Amino acid sequence: xxxxxxxxxxxxxxxxxxxxxxxxxxxxxxxxxxxxxxxxxxxxxxxxxxxxxxxxxxxxxxxxxxxxxxxxxxxxxxxxxxxxxxxxxxxxxxxxxxxxxxxxxxxxxxxxxxxxxxxxxxxxxxxxxxxxxxxxxxxxxxxxxxxxxxxxxxxxxxxxxxxxxxxxxxxxxxxxxxxxxxxxxxxxxxxxxxxxxxxxxxxxxxxxxxxxxxxxxxxxxxxxx
Numbered sequence: 001x002x003x004x005x006x007x008x009x010x011x012x013x014x015x016x017x018x019x020x021x022x023x024x025x026x027x028x029x030x031x032x033x034x035x036x037x038x039x040x041x042x043x044x045x046x047x048x049x050x051x052x053x054x055x056x057x058x059x060x061x062x063x064x065x066x067x068x069x070x071x072x073x074x075x076x077x078x079x080x081x082x083x084x085x086x087x088x089x090x091x092x093x094x095x096x097x098x099x100x101x102x103x104x105x106x107x108x109x110x111x112x113x114x115x116x117x118x119x120x121x122x123x124x125x126x127x128x129x130x131x132x133x134x135x136x137x138x139x140x141x142x143x144x145x146x147x148x149x150x151x152x153x154x155x156x157x158x159x160x161x162x163x164x165x166x167x168x169x170x171x172x173x174x175x176x177x178x179x180x181x182x183x184x185x186x187x188x189x190x191x192x193x194x195x196x197x198x199x200x201x202x203x204x205x206x207x208x209x210x211x212x213x214x215x216x217x218x219x220x221x222x223x224x225x
Contacts, residue, residue, distance in 0.1 A: 016111065017064055019113075020060050020064060020108050020109060020111060021057055021060055021061060021108075023060075023108045023113060023116065023117075024056045024057045024059075024060035024104065024105055024108040024109070024116075025053065025056070025057050027056060027104050027108065027116055027117065027120045028052055028053040028054075028055070028056030028057060028101055028104065028105070029053050030120055030124060031052050031053075031056070031097060031100055031101055031104065031120065031123070031124070032049045032050070032052045032053050034123075034124045034127050034128065035049060035052060035097050035127075036049055037128070037131070038127050038128060038130075038131035040131075041091070043090055043091055043094075048094065051098075052097055052098070052101045053101075055098065055101040055102060055105060056101045056102075056104050056105040056108075057105065058105065059101070059102055059104075059105025059106055059109060060105045060106075060108040060109035061109065062105075062109065063105065063106050063108075063109020063110050064109050066109075100120075100123055103119070104116050104119065104120055107119065142189070142190070142191060142192070142218070142219035143167075143189075143190040143191075143192045143198075143216055143217065143218050143219065144187070144188070144189060144190070144216070144217045144218075144219070145163075145170075145186075145187070145188040145189075145190055145214075145215070145216050146185065146186065146187050146188075146213070146214075146215045146216075146217075147185075147186055147205065147211050147212065147213055147214040147215070148183035148184065148185055148186070148211070148212040148213045149183055149184055149186055149208075149210055149211050149212070150182075150183045150184075150210040150212075151184075151210050152184075153172075153186065158208050159205065159208060159211070162201065162204045162205055162208070163188065163190065163201075165201075165204075166192060166193060166194075166197050166200070166201040166204075167190045167191055167192055167193065168191045168192075168193050169190075169191040170188050170189065170190045170191065171188065171189045172186065172187075172188055173187050173188065173189050174186075174187040175187075183210070183212060190216075192218075195218065198216060198218075201216075202214055202216060
C-alpha cells in the first residue's frame with residue numbers, strides 16, 4: 001500500500017485517506033510515548049501528551065482536505081484565524097514536540113509516508129539519546145536553601161561547616177529577623193557538588209540545634225514554577 005500510493009497531492013481514494021490517518025495516529029503515538037518516557041520536571045500534562053497524537057491526525061486530515069487547492073487552503077486559514085489558543089507553553093521542549101507533530105502530520109497528509117516514518121524514527125532516537133546522555137545538564141547543580149534559626153550564625157556555627165562539606169560554594173543572600181525573640185529566616189544560594197547528597201545534607205542541617213523549616217529547591221524546579 002505504501003509503494004502504490006500516489007504522492008502528487010491530487011484526489012485521494014478512501015484507502016489512501018484511511019492509510020494516511022492511521023499512519024498519522026501511529027506516528028503521533030510514537031512521539032507521545034517518546035515524550036512520556038523522556039519527560040522530566042514538574043510540568044507534565046496528560047492532556048498535552050494526548051494532544052500530540054490528536055495534532056498529528058488533525059494536521060494529516062487538513063493536508064488531505066487542502067490537496068492542491070489554494071482556495072481551500074485560504075478558507076482553512078480563515079477558519080483557524082477565528083480560533084484563539086490561550087494555553088501558555090512554558091517549556092520550549094514542548095514546543096519542539098508540537099512542531100514535530102505538525103511536520104509528521106503534514107508528511108502523512110501529503111502521502112510522504114517514508115519521510116514521515118524515517119523522520120519520526122530519527123527524531124525519536126535523537127530525543128532518547130539526549131535524555132539518556134543528559135546532554136546540556138549543567139554541573140554543579142544550583143540550589144536555593146531556606147530555613148529558620150533561633151540565634152545568629154557566626155564563624156564557628158555548624159551550618160557553614162555543613163554547607164562547605166556538600167557545596168562547592170554558597171552565598172547568604174538574605175536574613176529576615178521577625179523580631180519579638182522569634183527565629184530569623186535565612187536564605188542561601190548554593191552550588192551543590194552532587195544532587196545525590198541532598199537528603200544527607202538536609203538530615204545534617206536538621207540536627208543543628210534551633211534550626212526549623214529547612215527547605216531546599218533545585219534550580220530546575222524553580223524554573224518550572
